[in-house]
Amino acid sequence: MDQICPHCGANNNEMAIDFAIEEFICSHCNNLVTIGQSTQRKIVKKPVENVVLEVGRKGILYGTEYWVINIVIKKYGSDTFWREYSLKDRAGNNVYLSESDGHWVLLRPVDFAFKEFKYYAEANGKNYRWFETTPCTVYAATGFFEDKLQFGLATYKEYVNGTEMISREEYGKSVQFFKGNHISRFEIKKAFGATEMPYRTGTGIVQPFYFNVKQCTNIMAITALLICILQLYVVTSRSNQTIFEQRINFTDVTDKEVVSKSFTLSGGSAPLQVYASSNVDNSWANVGLSLVNEKTNEVIYASKDIEQYSGYEDGESWSEGSQTEEFNLCGIPGGTYHF
Helix, strand or coil: CCEECCCCCCEECCCCCCCCCCEEECCCCCEEEECCCCCCCEECCCCCCCCCCCCCCEEEECCEEEEEEEEEEEEECCCEEEEEEEEECCCCCEEEEEEECCEEEEEEEECCCCEECCCEEEECCEEEEEEEEEEEEEEEEEEEECCCCCCCCEEEEEEEECCEEEEEEEECCEEEEEEEEEECHHHHHHHHCCCCCCCCCCCCCCCCCCCCHHHHHHHHHHHHHHHHHHHHHHHHHCCCCCCCCCCCCHHHHCCCCCCCCCEEECCCCEEEEEEEECCCCCEEEEEEEEEEECCCCCEEEEEEEEEEEEEEECCEEEEEECCEEEEEEEEECCEEEEC
């Protein structure tokens, strides 16, 4: 598969299989090229950070040969990133590998829209609990694309059930649905012959949980006792006070972020309660917060949906949701912070 870049003249022939594409990013000059056009559209940042596979790499997953056809790094907030590898087999079927903090998920597109409710979704008779709603943009990309690469704000809504997940990707009026499973990092390494893998931190969205029942029971009992003692101390020693308040117009955060004024937390570690409100009416809003410690630059992230819906049905009015939401950021030490 040969694609000549009209800007630098380089031959992009990394692929060993042929398929129809609409755009490609030149591996030499990083220009985004639309097939049949010679005008320069955009220079795209090359994916580098924690990227362990390259375009054109072949691997065998569950008995099927796949080739990496493109790599896209998605960005949420100011410094949260994850990597998506698009794979294609000889029959033209697509699957996707998503990696975040060293945890991997194998995703397949589905041709049906699952039923979504307030806190869960239903697909093929199985319920999946709502996990996260994430607005994101493309940070870096390379490879061959069957559709135009979109750089605007997209929204992911993810639901989980054990080691399985379903997700909805929405960009403008375009909506895609996916079903995914946890896949071991060692399976990826073996399939593609990768020499290095991203360092794994935290717990993955559908990571299996292996434990010894007796040992887990003992640990949980001791932990519960320590939590009760700690909670008793916290309740008897702490006091509550408002330390920050700000009203933000939606027009102020269109395609950009807002950085708040600094504020100071005094005393020992304690929960920071966040109270958010929006005058939604038969609609929803999402607030994404990053709490930044100005001394250590440590960042804590949180995201919350505010929803309120109402109507009139069968002679009765109904309503659900609220224009306000509260949630806690736990264990915040004293210091100077901003949102």
